[in-house]
Amino acid sequence: IQESVPERLDIKHRILADIQAHCREDALIGSSTSGFKPSELQEGAARPEQIFVAHPFNPVYLLPVIELVGVEATLLSARDVLDSIGMKPLIVRKEIDAHIADRFLEAVWREALWLIKDGIATTQEIDDVIRFGFGMRWAQMGLFETYRIAGGEAGMRHFIAQFGPCLSWPWTKLMDVPELTDELTDMIADQSDAQSGMHSIRELERIRDDNLVSIMRALKPRNWGAGELLNAQDARNTPPLPADIDHPLKTLERVIPVDWMDYNSHMNESRYGQVFSDAGDVVMRMVGADQAYIDGGLSYFTVSNEITYLNETHLGDVIHVRTQVLEARGKKLRLYHEMIRTTDSGLLATCNQLLLHVSLKTRKSCEPEGEVLARITALGEAQSKLPKPASMRD
Template sequence: MSEIKTAAIIGGGVIGGGWAARFLLNGWDVVVSDPDPEAERKVGEVLANARRSLPALSDVSVPKEGRLSFAASLAEAVADADWIQESAPERLDIKHKVFADIQSHCRADALIGSSTSGFKPSELQQGAARPEQIFVAHPFNPVYLLPVIELVGVEATLLRARDVLDGIGMKPLIVRKEIDAHIADRFLEAVWREALWLIKDGIATTQEIDDVIRFGFGMRWAQMGLFETYRIAGGEAGMRHFIAQFGPCLSWPWTKLMDVPELTDELTDMIAGQSDAQSGMHSIRELERIRDDNLVAMMRALKGRNWGAGELLNAQDARIKPPLPTTIDQPFTTLSRVIPIDWMDYNGHMNESRYGQVFSDAGDVVMQMVGADPDYIAGGLSYFTVSNEIGYLSETHLGDVIHVRTQVLEARGKKLRLYHEMIRTGDDELLATCNQLLLHVSLETRRTCEPEGEVLAKITALGEAQSKLPKPASMRD
């Protein structure tokens, strides 16, 4: 951004703090106005979380952070602001007073967005000096991570707002007609109301309701939304078939929300036509593959956090993984797996960084074989990889089943040197090799030290048994 812009944040709570972080970390100067004596601390804590997470979404250098300041008054905050975001309490009388104060002191060309989750712009604009200047810019928490923003108001103002929001990495959605609670919160309220009934009637607990969402349709919605998900459910005939098949259930007493529109031919045609425009460039089989790839990538990301569906997958892996190798006088298999979608690069084969992941995982198996397991590591000792020499011999593709054959070249004192061969299981083709050097370290001093107890005995025995083996053929070539 060539010119530094200024955003005034009116109200420094959770939402206001999130707005401040979103603008600040995208290179804007930010001025916060909030009478709360704890506002600076609260905004600072939100900003600390944003600094930790938002840059992690980017694979390029992020903009230089803007300057954050706290104004002594609302007038001071808005005087030079290009964008003013109101996040005052959800009371119309308070918002009217805040907007009057803002417009008394801000520039006529400043954009004034409201974080309101329920009020319509016509309600916010009542009695305003310049009604067209005020619009709804409803975000979702955390504002610094979730990109969608609902915009409602005068079109010319919204187009300017959309350009600003595009520039800070958000997904502005211009709402066609003003309506109470806009779009998203109307969905959320419907789900919330039904959830309250399910709890009240003793049908489900809060945990069970949350699990239905996070282990099921919540993940489908996260990557395809509502209508594209149902288009797939309609099979090869698409959305029109889905409506014909499931439309009648809207008249059945499945939920407490029984005021539903009649599925007339006109409404069916409208939905089917819009769905065709949205997704008709893909066949159902293509949409299924896109859905499946997205779900795999999302669920694998959750595995790394051991959370939700990821925790479930980790538990399943623990159940089905093979036992540790017990024969130590021959090269042994340390890893066997399928290559997943999120390991592919733009050339259609496995990214080179993932070879490092494969060999790291293989090395972890050797650590577990000698007793350097999670309990040993929790006690303050571990092995660190200090060198990996990887040879890329042949392409590895999506869905390939591979295994790693490992031989110990040296296991003496602090040093553990492993030689790994990554092999495609179907045809035994050698895909890559890795000469890996690990050193035993103290996690307290972060320096090398001798292994202790059982680990020392096992690493010595492993080294002696493998020392009698010839070098691997691929190493001799």
């Protein structure tokens, strides 16, 4: 049973008492409170040990972590339930106002308000510092593992020795900090060793970098934050339609990233589809069917892809795609792509792609318009004289 009423202790006491009057004695009663301690929630309760803090994070249907505070036996039962539904329950060792996460958020919030009040930064600038900077590191490595890397091979003790004195400087409005005694330094360093000592700093750096690449790439389809930045760079890197178009076009060149690998340690088959889709998008932009054209209500839809897998593709492989236009007539555009490993010219896969020009208003096929029609017609005529690709099946 989860209580999620407003942060007023009198209301919570009344609701919790009502719940206990009607529920089983062995029921688990969690509270979503952001700040109250379980001892405060349990005041006057018929069965205080039944009530505990179960503090989730919005959106709760996406973010898995949930802070648990209360009686150990109750928390262990709650942890089992939360584990079973895919959550990440975190048992807080001691009760404290605002638990763990909200204490961090409160500190950051106060400092952000000072930066705004003093005219140092705007809300946009503060958000950008987080979105494009340390927020991405925190998202996949947290605070102490990030700082462990900053300490280099000497580890956490070196980091504290190097940066610890900064805590006494007037960098922030939050000057109430613990004295960094040898005992505290040893405690932090020992806990850091237990947490991450199985990895060298170089291994942690590789893990961090691979994770960052995956996070940034994951934001691309949503065109958000760092993903928007990468999409803009991709658009800038799209070559124009070359003057000499009577030969196959080089439509893509890239390195195979870590998040494209599957359990067989080679590129997952779905990523071949992405490679050829990206190559087709480049052809679209070359002939002028770019974002502005799409915003005007016209585009190309893929009708079919016939992909043939010929050789394995591995992490770090440099590949390029060679594209030949087989047909560009009216609303039909047929492309033949060859995915080639650049280092040895090995053919990895091919794709026969059929696209139709479509009105985004009617969702039906239609003829291309204006400059796009002229360019696609010229491209089709120039490549119609080319022989059929040697790798193409009859």
